[in-house]
Amino acid sequence: MTDREPAHFATPAEVTDIVTGLVLVHRAGLRWKLAFGAAALLTALLVVAIVVLLVRGVGIWGVSMPVAWGFAIANYVWWIGIGMAGTFISAALYLTRQGWRSALNRFAEAMTVFALAVSSLFPIFHLGRPWFSYWLAPYPDRMGLWPQWRSALVWDFFAIGAYVIVSVIYFYVGLIPDLAAVRDRASSRGQQVFYGLLAIGWRGEARQWERHATLVKILAGLAVPLVFSVHSMVALDFSEGLLPGWHSTIFPPFFVAGALFSGAAMVIVLAVPLRKAYALEEFITDEHLDKLAKMMLAVGWVVTYGYAAEIFTAYVGGDPYDTALQRHRMQGAYAWLFWATIACNSLSIQALWWPRVRTSPLALVVIALLVLTGMWMERFMLIVTSLYRDFLPSSWGMFHPTVWDGAFLLGSIGLFALLFLIFVRLVPVLSIAELRRHAAERVDTRP
Incomplete structure (x- = not known):
């Protein structure tokens, strides 16, 4: 990464030069290499954990009866939630013609693709026999091993599969004009061939731009409802269970709000170091940080309402098991987690009411990290506190995570960071086409 001072660019040509230069000209600095090394080590830890899991089975985790779900499902829900906001920020803001998305959409879309890739690992390995994960798909066979259509795992397969396909296509289609810009400015033959193949013959003709805009609009229209449907499906994994704390109709909207909450926090965590390392303050401005902070504050209040509604309905409903669960959460063995x-x-997001906090990069990163930590703890709390105290006292039991539980969590973070660090070195991190359009508009409006 580079430590150059931020510059001010006005013309479309200068926008193209600076963004393509991040890929073609600037070499990886010491900070990027250190971050890459740390991410690679954590990814290696994940690989070791996966090998041990395949050899010894899911018994290496802390799961047992009655807590048959643990870190793996919490990680899965956490990562897939993070992946939701990237597409929402890009697609929803595109459909509503919000110009400020142009500085965020590229790495937000990349965040979605990488988070979905990481999240897809956990349901597969949690099966116990992951080599039979293809049984989740409705493939034709002579043995009659059709999927159980009443299983939420099958619902997840279709929901996540559709979302991954749309997200990857949406991400790649938006990249095509920028890959062509990198191809045209590449000096080495290898770079020209590499980016030329990825640009699939883009020449920037009016007909291509017209069809590109139509395709992006269609994909954005598909992606926005998928944001809500996918995490609603994940919520139904819990809601269909007849357990206190799970069997609730509030879970689908509650999970969607939580996904947007953690996703917006992750966008902030990525945006602030990115603009500092590459001196992109001209593009990722304080106004962008302010809007992201307002989004996080608004969705955070929806999540808070969900907490209050869950407690309120438990006590108003009068079900003894639901009220006992709420008491256990607030006063029991996992009260610290609640x-x-x-x-x-x-509580942490209440600082975002102050404009000075919303435009302070350090404060935003601290609050966003607290939110990401809190959202993981929430998913873990929802799982464990409904399982460790069952209907019968004879079925009660504590959950004790093992070192391999932690290895999978840390390793997944390392894998995500590794993918993102490779992305910022190989692909324009900002949308050149959209930033050029905004730069041209600024030039046209000058007195």
Whole structure:
């Protein structure tokens, strides 16, 4: 990465030069190499954990009866939630013609693709026999091993599959004009061939731009409802279970809000170091940070409402098992987890009411990291507190995570970071085409 001072660019040509230069000209600095090394080590830890899991089975985790779900499902829901906001920020803001998305959409879309890739690992390995994961797909066979259509795992397969396909296509289609710009400015033959193949013959003709705009609009229209449907499906994994704390109709909208909440926090965590390392303050401005902070604050209040509604309905409904669950959460063995979740997700964001905090990069990163931590703890709390105290006292039992639980969590973070670091070195991190259009508009409006 580079430590150059931020510059001010006005013309479309200068926008193209600076963004393509990040890929073609600037070499990886010491900070990028250190971050890449740390991410690679954590990814290696994940690989080791996967090998041990395949050899020894899911018994290496802390799962047992009655807590048959643990870190793996919490990681899965956490990562797939992070992946939701990237597409929402890009597609929803595109459909509503919000110009400020142009500085965020590229790496937000990349965040979605990488988070979905990481999240897809956990349901497969949690099956116990991951080599039979293809049984989730409705393939024709002579043995009659058709999927159980009443299983939420099959719903997840279709929901996540559709979302991954649309997200990857949406991400790649938006990249094509920028890949062509990198191809045209590449000096080495290898770079010209590499980016030329990825640009699939883009020449920037009016007919191509017209069809490109139509395709982007169609994909954005598909992606926005998928954001809501995918995490609603994930919520139904819990809602269909007849357990206190799970069997609730509030879960689908509650999970969608939580996904947008953690996703917006991750966008902030990526945006602030990115603009600092590459001196992109001219493009990722304080106004962008302010809008992201407002989005996180608004969705955070929806999440807080979900916490309150869950407690309220449990006590008003009068079900003894639901009220007992709420007491266990607030006063039981995992009370620290409940109150830490409230502190991270509901209390920390109240600082965002102040404009000075919303435009402070350091404060935003700290709050966003607290939110990401709190959202993981929330997913873990929802799983464990509904399982460790069953209907019968004879079925009660604590969950004790193992070192391999932690290895999978840290390794997944390392894999995500590794993919993102490779992305910022090989692909324009900002949308050149959209930034050029905005630069041209600024030039045209000058007195």
